[in-house]
Amino acid sequence: MLSTDEARAKLLKSARPVTGTEAIPLDAALGRVLAEPLIAQVTVPPLDNSAMDGYALRLADWAEDKWLHVAQRIPAGQIGHPLTLGTAARIFTGAPVPEGADTVVMQEDCETRDDRVRIVKPPKLGAHIRRAGEDIAQGQTVLHAGERLNAARLGVAASVGATALTVHRKLKVAIFFTGDEIVLPGQPLKAGQIYNSNRASLLALLQGLGCEVQDLGIVADDFDATVNALEQASRQADVVLTSGGVSVGEADHVKAALEQLGRIEMWKVAMKPGKPLVYGQIGTTDFLGLPGNPVSAFVVFCLFVRPFLLARMGAAQTGALSFTVPAGFDWKKPGERREFLRARIDNGRAVLYPNQSSGVLTSLAWADGLVDIEIGHTVQAGDAVRFWPLSELLK
Secondary structure, eight states, rough: OOOOHHHHHHHHHHOOOOOOEEEEEEGOOTOBBBOEEESSSSSSSSSOEEESSEEEGGGOOOOTEEEEEEEEEEETEEEOOOOTTEEEEEEEETOOOOOTEEEEEEGGGGGEEEEEEESSOOOTTTTTTEETTTSSSSTTTEOOOOOOHHHHHHHHHHHTOOOOOEEEOOOOOEEEEEOOTEOOTSOOOOOOOOHHHHHHHHHHHHHHTEEEEEEEEOSSSOOOHHHHHHHHHHHOSSSSEEEEESSSSSSSSSSHHHHHHEEEEEEEEEEEEEEEEEEEEEEEEEEEEEOSSSSHHHIIIIIIHHHHHHHTTTTTTOOOOOEEEBBBBBBOOOOOEEEEEEEEEEEHHHHHHHHHHHHHHHHHHHEEEEEEEEEEEEETTTTTEEEEEEHHHOO
């Protein structure tokens, strides 16, 4: 078995970014991967402007108990007149600072009387002025190729006037599920059958990444049917993803079908839950086979499939942030596989869901993240443990 680090490295090394780009409106670009850098054609902000509602003045004109004539009023979006000696300008947040002014005093530090103002707190030179270009200079690269577009990055694009962005085309992922025991919700359950929870989870995970998903449904536990499904999927997608049928049971046909149509590059990973993880290729199409147990499929997707797909989408950053927290539990089961335990943070400590079975999907609905325990390690309450937030693994 490969270690988790070896498996992730192997997958990322094999990930070839999609070819083909498209220009799409800014409003449709959330979650897409930028294919070309965005260079600012304007300066942001374009002029020195006020960070406060208050009064603009020359600091040299201020003196304790001195009243200044308020000679003009400058709302946001308007340009004021040059400041004359011994005067102040009423100014509002975002309004351009008039020529000649070097300081803005917020209105809470001022006393007014008719058309005069007195500054009751000694001002500081340059206070409350946002300088032209302090955020973005014209000609600056504000977004880089390979960045995945989130709300903040789209805001940056809008701030420099972009209306469209050039992004990588969507990654096409075909998915199907194996198992005579699984049926779709809404159908009656026969003896020995269960509802297919993996379909709902995996489709949501793929859609959350922004993939173009082709759902090929449930495939019977039959070798020829599995071969046909794989062959069809490989013709119409960049990546084929399956759930179930990748172990070594008599009804597990996915691995054998892949060997007939293409080649296997990787199989088992030393982790729990989720040891069986198949990676291979059918022609130029990538194949990823996940275990059938719902927690195993979910965890393997988050830790391996997600970064692989992001790399295929052209994303420069595929990792997730993790941190250490004190353990609120004892773990005295040193194993031969790296453990990823469903947990949540409670009063600053990681606590475990009481049932860590790979079939207990409610543990993931309850959890904030995964506690990462290296092979052979034990944990005592209070020890520092690595915590992978689901908020990071799902974005």
